[in-house]
Amino acid sequence: MNKRCGRCSKPVYPTEELKCLDKVWHKSCFKCEVCGMTLNMKNYKGYDKKPFCVAHYPTTKFTSVADTPENRRIATNTKIQSSIKYHEDFEKQKGKLITIADDPELQRIKQNTQIQSEISYKGIKQTRDFMEQRRPDQAAQGNRYHFFLFSTMHFRF
Numbered sequence: 001m002n003k004r005c006g007r008c009s010k011p012v013y014p015t016e017e018l019k020c021l022d023k024v025w026h027k028s029c030f031k032c033e034v035c036g037m038t039l040n041m042k043n044y045k046g047y048d049k050k051p052f053c054v055a056h057y058p059t060t061k062f063t064s065v066a067d068t069p070e071n072r073r074i075a076t077n078t079k080i081q082s083s084i085k086y087h088e089d090f091e092k093q094k095g096k097l098i099t100i101a102d103d104p105e106l107q108r109i110k111q112n113t114q115i116q117s118e119i120s121y122k123g124i125k126q127t128r129d130f131m132e133q134r135r136p137d138q139a140a141q142g143n144r145y146h147f148f149l150f151s152t153m154h155f156r157f
Contacts, residue, residue, distance in 0.1 A: 005029050021046045032056055 002011035006023030007030075018025040020041065030039050034056035045057040052058070100106070119125045 007031070020044070021049045021051065023049065025051075 002013060003017070003024040004010065005012050005026045006021070007025060010026070012024045012026055016027050018027050018030050018041070020030065028038070030044070030051055031037060032039060032044075032053040033050050035053060037053050039051050039053060043054065044051045045054060046052070047058050
């Protein structure tokens with residue numbers, strides 16, 4: 001009982017038998033599926049139980065399925081954590097005006113903050129310190145000046 005060739009399905013005799021890829025082939029039938037080049041046991045590559053030459057061997061390319069629940073969750077978490085998302089939120093909220101009640105307490109706090117800022121940044125504190133250092137020299141003159149101011153004031157009772 002002779003075996004059948006994997007390509008031509010004719011009987012294969014033991015003298016021209018080639019066993020490869022779970023099939024028996026004639027030596028002349030063992031060719032590349034694409035270009036028809038005659039192959040031997042040293043230069044063939046098998047794919048799907050068919051012989052191929054090195055040039056035409058199909059490569060397997062792995063593709064990822066992008067729309068799985070796990071991938072969606074990862075994409076969402078990445079978007080939330082990315083600096084682009086934070087920057088986008090900042091840009092959206094940057095120009096919004098928030099109105100608050102302008103009560104007397106808030107006005108007092110704003111005025112105190114403004115005064116503190118001017119003292120720190122405009123050098124008012126240094127000017128005041130300099131003037132305080134000059135004060136003892138002006139003490140003798142100051143008494144006459146204050147007396148003059150007091151005597152020229154007009155009081156109404």
